[in-house]
Amino acid sequence: MEMHQIRYFLAVSDTLNLTKAAERCNVAQPSLTRAIKALEMELGGELLRRERALSHLTELGRRVLPMLRQCYQTALTAKEVAESIRHGDAAPLSVAISRTVALKLFVPALRELSQTIRGLQLKLWRGSGSEVAEYLKSGMAELAIAGPLGESWSRLDDFLLFKEPVDLVVNRNHRLAGRNGAEFKDLASETLLIDIECEMGQELRACLEANGIRNAAAHQVATREDLLELLNANLGVAIAPVGVAETSGLRRVPLNRLNLVRRVSAHTVAGRHRSIACATLLNMLRVADWGFDAEAEQQTRVYR
Numbered sequence: 001m002e003m004h005q006i007r008y009f010l011a012v013s014d015t016l017n018l019t020k021a022a023e024r025c026n027v028a029q030p031s032l033t034r035a036i037k038a039l040e041m042e043l044g045g046e047l048l049r050r051e052r053a054l055s056h057l058t059e060l061g062r063r064v065l066p067m068l069r070q071c072y073q074t075a076l077t078a079k080e081v082a083e084s085i086r087h088g089d090a091a092p093l094s095v096a097i098s099r100t101v102a103l104k105l106f107v108p109a110l111r112e113l114s115q116t117i118r119g120l121q122l123k124l125w126r127g128s129g130s131e132v133a134e135y136l137k138s139g140m141a142e143l144a145i146a147g148p149l150g151e152s153w154s155r156l157d158d159f160l161l162f163k164e165p166v167d168l169v170v171n172r173n174h175r176l177a178g179r180n181g182a183e184f185k186d187l188a189s190e191t192l193l194i195d196i197e198c199e200m201g202q203e204l205r206a207c208l209e210a211n212g213i214r215n216a217a218a219h220q221v222a223t224r225e226d227l228l229e230l231l232n233a234n235l236g237v238a239i240a241p242v243g244v245a246e247t248s249g250l251r252r253v254p255l256n257r258l259n260l261v262r263r264v265s266a267h268t269v270a271g272r273h274r275s276i277a278c279a280t281l282l283n284m285l286r287v288a289d290w291g292f293d294a295e296a297e298q299q300t301r302v303y304r
Contacts (some may be wrong), residue, residue: 003132005073009025011024047137077276093113098132098197099224100197108288129148142272142275146265159267166262167253168187168260169253170231171232172251181251191217193219193221204227229238239258266286
């Protein structure tokens with residue numbers, strides 16, 4: 001299997017047109033066609049069903065596309081690593097992070113990245129889920145870290161990093177802080193702090209209503225920082241991802257019958273070239289041990 005064969009196949013999968021794919025790859029169409037056929041022979045089946053007006057990928061083509069794309073991207077990254085080391089060039093990387101995700105969780109990976117990539121120049125963007133998606137679409141960010149973006153755009157690739165449990169979070173001096181668990185009825189007299197940017201807002205409201213919490217007193221905030229300020233001032237309680245408590249010195253109290261788990265993923269744009277810094281950070285994030293998943297599965301199993 002030759003790299004140029006994979007490159008030609010990726011161009012065909014993007015354009016679904018042999019002529020356009022050949023133009024993109026700057027080769028004659030017969031050369032591209034021969035390379036695709038050679039790849040098909042090696043893989044043992046058709047990858048592309050050719051029709052006059054509209055070609056389409058076969059089942060085999062759809063199955064191998066993600067693997068071949070990753071293979072080609074890895075090869076490009078290896079080449080860029082060699083060139084970066086040889087030339088000592090700057091390596092800019094733009095990352096968009098949801099306002100509801102704690103940067104502290106990712107500092108170890110960023111520290112390792114800065115030691116691995118010479119000349120790393122980070123640009124960090126913050127935004128809501130919709131804003132993070134726009135950063136990716138526009139090219140302002142190469143990589144995003146967020147919960148579900150709520151986007152149906154087929155070119156968004158999602159790589160699940162971890163499942164983060166959601167629980168009750170209170171000030172360390174709050175009356176519930178010393179408990180091993182709490183019930184929804186304990187919240188009836190409490191002021192709830194609502195993060196309107198939280199990706200799980202709709203699920204949380206449904207859960208509260210299902211457990212008899214309706215028309216409760218509430219303060220609404222639009223940033224994680226404001227949520228933490230109000231919690232630290234003991235001006236209410238929050239139902240939030242546990243990372244809020246574990247990175248801020250607050251107290252987490254297991255809330256019985258709460259079965260919410262937030263999925264945090266790395267998001268990229270399929271088919272768009274990834275820089276060496278982006279590809280390296282993505283690989284680091286995907287192999288990291290976040291420590292949340294086992295607890296998230298246990299919480300879902302116990303509270304449901």
